[in-house]
Amino acid sequence: MKFTKLLASAAVALGLASAAAADTTKVGFIYVGPVGDGGWTYEHDQGRLAVEEAFGDKVETFYQENVPEGADAERAITQMALQGADLIFTTSFGYMDPTNNVAKKFPNVKFEHATGYKTAENVSVYSARFYEGRAVQGHIAGKMTKSNTIGYIASFPIPEVIRGINSAYIHAKKVNPDVEFKIIWVYTWFDPAKEADAAKALIEQGADVILQHTDSTAPQAAAQEAGGVITFGQASDMAEYGPMPRVSSIIDNWAPYYVARTQAVMDGTWETVNTWDGISTGMVEIGEISDAVPADVKAEALAMVEALGNGSYHAFTGPINKQDGSAWLAEGETADDGTLAGMSFYVEGIVGEIPN
The missing domain is CATH 3.40.50.2300 (Response regulator)
Incomplete structure (x- = not known):
């Protein structure tokens, strides 16, 4: 009788466990x-x-x-x-x-x-x-560069990455017409050694601002070692490198x-x-802008964050031409999501070709 009760209890326990699972x-x-x-x-x-x-x-x-x-x-x-x-x-x-x-x-x-x-x-x-965050970074970069050379570590030539380069360039150029972008494609999302090498190469080419579309903190470390180079956290805040070289970041929430x-x-x-x-829902957040950024530039950047968030400003607002000089967006016209989603061209002013 006791054995039967034990079996029954075991069966009930197994049944409860299965139900819980x-x-x-x-x-x-x-x-x-x-x-x-x-x-x-x-x-x-x-x-x-x-x-x-x-x-x-x-x-x-x-x-x-x-x-x-x-x-x-x-x-x-x-x-x-x-x-x-x-x-x-x-x-x-x-x-x-x-x-x-x-x-x-x-x-x-x-x-x-x-x-x-x-x-x-x-x-x-x-x-x-992410391109909304790149617009903010481009504004800060264009205002803060002293060499007028901004380096960009790019992962793969897909629309997401190309959009980011274009957005950053447009907004850097808007506040600093003398700005030049140098882009290195590393063909990886995460490879600290390759990312560090790219950062060092860009710094050797005169870049005093480094942006990245790769996942490690290696570019931050390379910039810190070089001294006098500004960086931005990518995907995560990377705040351990603040207030310099990391002066702000794009945070994916x-x-x-x-x-x-x-x-x-x-x-x-x-x-x-x-x-x-994007910024409007909080899926894209802008990490704290450090005191290494001048107060007026910080205020301008925060105003842009607000405008992007409330929809009163679009990061791709014309007039904007394509790299070959052909018209893309007329004065006041904004890019549609379809074009942005499949973006495969640089905007006017960027030097170099998008690799295949």
Whole structure:
């Protein structure tokens, strides 16, 4: 009789455990770099931690870091789906096709791809208007450069990166007609050695301001070592390098989006969306502008942040020509999202070609 009761108790316990497991929403994250990169992946992981904080034991999160873009990504995403993930965030542009390939095989799993444009019934895409932050950085850079040479460490020649270069250049040139951009393409998102080498090369070419669209703090360290060079935090605040060389930053705040999309899966209300938010929603934040920036320049930059946030100013407002001199935006005309999303040209004044 006692044995029967034990079996019954065990069965009840197993049943409760199974029910609890069934009630837990599993959320996975695929990262292109390490969570300790101090930039892009670090901020995505802060979003993951925010999901845990918001939902407690109702969620289980897990991640894989340092996943190369391409075939390795498809294997990693597949493995995550096989582990029972209900929702998977894939957080780099090169994961776009792998995400969609895996999504076809797992129609009951929801996928969210960062910075891409291909959606499906169970695939959403999301990105941030980083170019708004670049406009602010360009203004500060143009005002503060003494050599009139601004260096830019670019990752891959995709629209997101090209948009940022153009936005920064337009706003630097607007306040300093003598400004020149030197651009080095490093073909990586995260490689501290390559990023440091690029920063040093740009400084040797006379750049006293360095902007970056890569994920590590190595350019900050290189600038600090050189002395007298201004930098901006990328994706994360990188405040440990303030007040100089880091004078401000673009901060990617993914937490509210990750919490909302996890909630939607829990509620059964998740549907395919294409999200592209910026300063207005707080997905893009401008890190504190340090006292190394003159007070009047800081005030101008903060006014631009406010105008971008309330929609009274657009970072791409004409007149703007393309690099070849052909007209793009007329006086007062603003760029449409379609053109920005597929941007594949430099604006007039930038020297050099966009690599294939």
